Amino acid sequence: MVKVLFVCLGNICRSPLAEAVTNKLLSDQNIKNWTVDSAATSRYEIGSSPDHRGLRLMKRKGLTSTHRARQICHEDYDNFDYILCMDDDNVRDVRRMAPRKREFSAKIELLGRYDREGPDIIEDPYYGDDRDFEAVYEQCLRACTNFIRTKM
Numbered sequence: 237m238v239k240v241l242f243v244c245l246g247n248i249c250r251s252p253l254a255e256a257v258t259n260k261l262l263s264d265q266n267i268k269n270w271t272v273d274s275a276a277t278s279r280y281e282i283g284s285s286p287d288h289r290g291l292r293l294m295k296r297k298g299l300t301s302t303h304r305a306r307q308i309c310h311e312d313y314d315n316f317d318y319i320l321c322m323d324d325d326n327v328r329d330v331r332r333m334a335p336r337k338r339e340f341s342a343k344i345e346l347l348g349r350y351d352r353e354g355p356d357i358i359e360d361p362y363y364g365d366d367r368d369f370e371a372v373y374e375q376c377l378r379a380c381t382n383f384i385r386t387k388m
């Protein structure tokens with residue numbers, strides 16, 4: 237049983253895409269006992285569906301998402317084994333928002349570190365276009381594929 241939380245700034249572009257990619261990879265490999273979720277460091281888009289550009293890309297790739305944006309909370313730090321962030325600002329904010337009083341189980345890492353062919357950082361495509369969302373998808377596909385392989 238692996239429990240992984242993907243995190244980005246608004247939880248409508250990068251992290252719900254990483255969540256959808258991971259769910260598809262697990263389903264295609266008939267791996268059942270994983271928990272996959274995503275969250276935001278900010279409160280910008282709480283309750284929002286994934287960005288329409290991301291939903292369009294998911295449809296093209298045969299992915300689905302019913303996710304609604306939520307902000308990371310203290311329970312996440314013990315409910316998940318891994319909190320995988322998209323960029324260094326996310327890592328900084330996730331560390332800053334962690335519960336102070338106690339140790340917690342989640343390992344906070346950059347998702348891109350699992351992408352051997354690309355950069356460690358998965359850039360925010362919010363002010364970008366479909367090509368930027370495609371680039372985020374390709375990085376997530378490689379990184380999530382390797383993440384699953386190393387945690388099986």
Ligand SMILES: N#Cc1ccccc1-c1cc(NCCCN2CCCCC2)c2ccccc2n1
Pocket residue numbers: 245246247248249280281360362363
């Ligand atoms: N901030 C930044 C930023 C900087 C560089 C590149 C992208 C972004 C950026 C901006 C967003 N919303 C616009 C600003 C939101 N308002 C900012 C001031 C407080 C009230 C809210 C995003 C929303 C969802 C997901 C990712 C986003 N990413």
